[in-house]
Amino acid sequence: MSQDHRSLQQIIDFRLEKLARIRAAGYDPYPYKFDPDTQVQSIQETGDDLVGTPVSIAGRLVSLRKMGKASFAHIQDESGKQQIYVKRDDVGADVYNNLFKNLDIGDIIGVRGDVFRTKTGELTLHVRELTLLAKSIRPLPNLKEKDGQAFNEFDDKELRYRQRHLDFIANPEVKTIFRQRAAIIRSIRNFFDTRGFVEVETPALQPIYGGASARPFTTYHNTLEQKLYLRIADELYLKRLIIGGFEKVYELAKNFRNEGMDRNHNPEYTSLEFYQAYQDLYDMMELTEELIKTAAAATGKRTVNFGGKTIDLTMPFERKSMFELLNKKTGKTIEKMAEQQLLEYAQSLKLEVSSKMNYGQLLDKLFGELIEPDLVQPTFVYDYPKAISPLAKVKRNGDGTLVERFELFIGGMEFANSFSELTDPLDQRQRLEAQAKLRELGDEEAQVVDENFLQALEVGMPPTGGVGIGVDRLVMLLTEQNSIKDVILFPALRQI
RNA sequence: GACCCAGUAGCUCAGUCGGUAGAGCAGCGGCCUUUUAAGCCGUUGGUCGCAGGUUCGAUUCCUGCCUGGGUCACCA
Numbered sequence: 001m002s003q004d005h006r007s008l009q010q011i012i013d014f015r016l017e018k019l020a021r022i023r024a025a026g027y028d029p030y031p032y033k034f035d036p037d038t039q040v041q042s043i044q045e046t047g048d049d050l051v052g053t054p055v056s057i058a059g060r061l062v063s064l065r066k067m068g069k070a071s072f073a074h075i076q077d078e079s080g081k082q083q084i085y086v087k088r089d090d091v092g093a094d095v096y097n098n099l100f101k102n103l104d105i106g107d108i109i110g111v112r113g114d115v116f117r118t119k120t121g122e123l124t125l126h127v128r129e130l131t132l133l134a135k136s137i138r139p140l141p142n143l144k145e146k147d148g149q150a151f152n153e154f155d156d157k158e159l160r161y162r163q164r165h166l167d168f169i170a171n172p173e174v175k176t177i178f179r180q181r182a183a184i185i186r187s188i189r190n191f192f193d194t195r196g197f198v199e200v201e202t203p204a205l206q207p208i209y210g211g212a213s214a215r216p217f218t219t220y221h222n223t224l225e226q227k228l229y230l231r232i233a234d235e236l237y238l239k240r241l242i243i244g245g246f247e248k249v250y251e252l253a254k255n256f257r258n259e260g261m262d263r264n265h266n267p268e269y270t271s272l273e274f275y276q277a278y279q280d281l282y283d284m285m286e287l288t289e290e291l292i293k294t295a296a297a298a299t300g301k302r303t304v305n306f307g308g309k310t311i312d313l314t315m316p317f318e319r320k321s322m323f324e325l326l327n328k329k330t331g332k333t334i335e336k337m338a339e340q341q342l343l344e345y346a347q348s349l350k351l352e353v354s355s356k357m358n359y360g361q362l363l364d365k366l367f368g369e370l371i372e373p374d375l376v377q378p379t380f381v382y383d384y385p386k387a388i389s390p391l392a393k394v395k396r397n398g399d400g401t402l403v404e405r406f407e408l409f410i411g412g413m414e415f416a417n418s419f420s421e422l423t424d425p426l427d428q429r430q431r432l433e434a435q436a437k438l439r440e441l442g443d444e445e446a447q448v449v450d451e452n453f454l455q456a457l458e459v460g461m462p463p464t465g466g467v468g469i470g471v472d473r474l475v476m477l478l479t480e481q482n483s484i485k486d487v488i489l490f491p492a493l494r495q496i
Numbered sequence: 497g498a499c500c501c502a503g504u505a506g507c508u509c510a511g512u513c514g515g516u517a518g519a520g521c522a523g524c525g526g527c528c529u530u531u532u533a534a535g536c537c538g539u540u541g542g543u544c545g546c547a548g549g550u551u552c553g554a555u556u557c558c559u560g561c562c563u564g565g566g567u568c569a570c571c572a
Contacts, residue, residue: 007541008506011523063532070529087529105522118530142507142521144533151533152508152521158564159507170507214571233572259571260497269572352569414572445571470572484572496563 008139015137018102022135025098029135034058034110041079043115044123050115057082057125058110058133060169061103062143071100072124075109076172083124084111091130099132105143106136141170161491174486180299181475181487185252187298188272188471191291197248197274202237204230204254210453211235211391212468213445214257217267230256233468235391236453238275239421243461250274252471263483264413267492270471279465281404281420285380288408288416288467289317292378292474299478306411306477309376317408318379322363325371325381334366342366359401360387375409382406390431390447392419410477418467425457 004012022029036058043050043057059077070087088096103109113127141159142152154160154170161167168175189199207226209216211233219228234253241249255271276283296302296313303312326334330345337345339359346353346362351369353362363385375381384405386394392403404420422428432454438446475487485491 005505005542007523010541011506014523065531065534066528067531067534068528070531072531072534074532083532085530089529116530118532120530120532122530122532124530139506139522142533144508144521146533149533154507156503156507156564158503161564212572255572257571260569262568262571263566265571271572417572468572473572494563 011139012137015104015135015139018104019135019137022099022102022132025094027099027132029132031131031133034131034133036077036110039079040075040077040082043082043125044080047123048117050123051117052114054112054114054128055125056110056112059108060136061105061107061109062140062169064103064105066101069096075111076169078175080172083118083122084113084127085116085118085124086111086127086130090126090128095130100130103132104136104139106138106140107132108134108136141166143170157485158493161485161493164490177475177479177481177487178489180479183298184295184475184478185471187295188252188291191294192248192250192274195248197250197276198246200238200241200246200249200251202231202234202241202251202253204256206231208448208450208452209233210447210450212255213388213447215259215444217256217258232257233271234273235466235468236450238273238466239461239464240453240456242275242277242464243456243459247277247462248275261492263485264473266472266484266488269484269488272469272471273466275421275464275466277462277464280463281382281406281418281465284418284465284467285317285319285382285406287465288380288418288469289378291469292317292408292415295474296478301478304477304480306480307482309411311377311411311477313378315377318377320379320381321383322367322371322381323383326363326366329370329374334363358387360385360389364388372409372414373412376411378408378410380406380408389419390435391422391428393422393424394427413473413477414470415473415477416467416469418465421461421464421466423457423461423463425454428457429454 019029036056038055038057040057040059043055057075057077059075061073062076062081063074065072070085072083072085074081074083086100091100110131110133111125111127112129113125116124116126118124141154144151154166159166192199205219205228207228209229209232212235214232216232217230219230221228231253232255234251238249238251251273253271253273254268256268258267259265261267293313302314303310323335339362342359342362343353343355346366351365353365357365382405383395383402384392386401386403389403389405392405394400395402395404406418407414408416422431432447432449435447436449439448472484472487476482476484479487481487
């Protein structure tokens with residue numbers, strides 16, 4: 001408390017004095033329970049039919065208008081705000097003078113009374129009994145509003161993220177984003193459960209990290225005397241489950257990536273990965289499309305406004321090969337270009353490329369710059385270069401440079417990544433060893449060789465389709481938020 | 497990591513072409529038994545993000561740093 005400045009400390013001191021007066025008058029400021037029989041939303045919905053009916057509600061005091069021997073106030077519960085009318089002659093002089101007069105905005109109270117309509121028309125609870133449920137000793141932001149329009153709105157993003165509880169009190173509509181998030185995740189679980197998938201949990205602490213190209217967080221286990229990594233993906237463990245005979249698995253996992261943060265990236269984020277034995281990339285496309293449409297339906301939206309563009313989530317998703325998109329955009333035949341030609345072409349477009357980049361990285365760069373931003377309506381892009389896809393099977397009937405991989409783009413952003421999973425253990429070993437060479441050359445995001453995973457693959461893995469989806473991004477899309485911080489309850493911020 | 501913007505009372509913000517600051521709300525005291533951004537009278541509260549520099553004097557100008565936001569780069 002000593003770090004509070006004097007003006008704030010003064011407010012806290014006044015509230016502590018009130019707390020003491022309440023105790024001295026024999027009221028418990030922090031009692032054990034209260035049983036409200038109604039939520040305020042249902043009072044407002046029922047309307048005049050409720051007039052005269054006794055109800056009890058509980059919530060936080062968010063406005064207070066004292067007029068001597070009678071007062072109006074609003075209390076806010078999870079469902080909304082309710083005006084209450086507290087009159088000395090109805091609650092009793094002792095409660096009014098010794099308890100009610102020592103209340104502040106922010107206190108949590110329970111009230112029993114009956115409903116009436118004031119002369120200005122607001123359905124109001126006429127309080128007969130008032131119980132303090134928690135005394136607040138630290139002030140809230142201003143909560144003034146009229147006709148739904150807030151004054152002195154609590155909208156400083158830093159304060160809102162650092163003190164989320166205040167955000168939810170001052171801006172209760174923000175809670176709907178997180179209710180929708182819960183509904184989306186529930187619909188995802190339901191989607192897989194009804195299709196016979198098993199939900200699993202694999203290690204977040206891993207002795208070797210893998211399954212994606214990213215930099216990990218490291219930690220240390222004292223008893224094992226061993227370095228551990230926080231997972232960047234759960235892919236390799238899920239594949240071991242497929243090898244072991246689980247044929248359909250999914251996991252909603254927190255991943256941790258030690259990389260930059262911005263409106264699309266939080267260092268810890270939620271991924272969905274699912275794998276189905278005996279299926280391939282094209283089966284996964286269909287499953288992914290169905291899944292996203294199911295999740296969208298859970299929010300009741302058919303179209304969303306995302307990044308200033310309207311996206312229709314009911315239409316069939318587009319399916320395009322990377323070259324088809326690049327050729328159309330550039331007017332060239334990109335697949336006929338060799339690495340050197342691709343480099344020169346990218347340089348001619350003034351893209352940031354270097355001669356150290358391989359064929360796959362160059363193609364990925366071109367695609368990211370020229371095509372991704374235009375992929376507004378949901379589009380599956382397939383035929384990825386092998387060099388940047390070490391966990392995907394080579395494209396069937398191809399020349400060996402491409403793999404069976406798709407990524408799903410919506411609103412210019414990547415939402416899903418999928419492979420016909422590489423199941424050839426010898427090929428997989430070579431690809432991971434190639435990644436290890438990239439690491440030696442300084443690519444900190446290149447993947448590492450996981451001997452345990454390779455040995456599992458050697459036991460034999462059925463043909464399998466697998467998909468990874470960024471759940472936070474999906475929530476962003478479906479709740480029309482343009483920052484990942486707005487769909488994560490406590491986004492990462494620097495400690496101050 | 498680079499660039500741009502911001503940080504003044506508990507909250508929302510003004511302001512100082514350099515002379516150590518104001519408002520509304522909240523708070524405190526008083527009046528008020530159907531108010532609703534309640535009202536009326538009175539009133540407390542600030543290391544002006546932090547640290548240096550220039551200056552007789554810095555919250556204001558300069559430099560560095562901290563925190564957040566935005567854009568870009570990388571990634572999901």
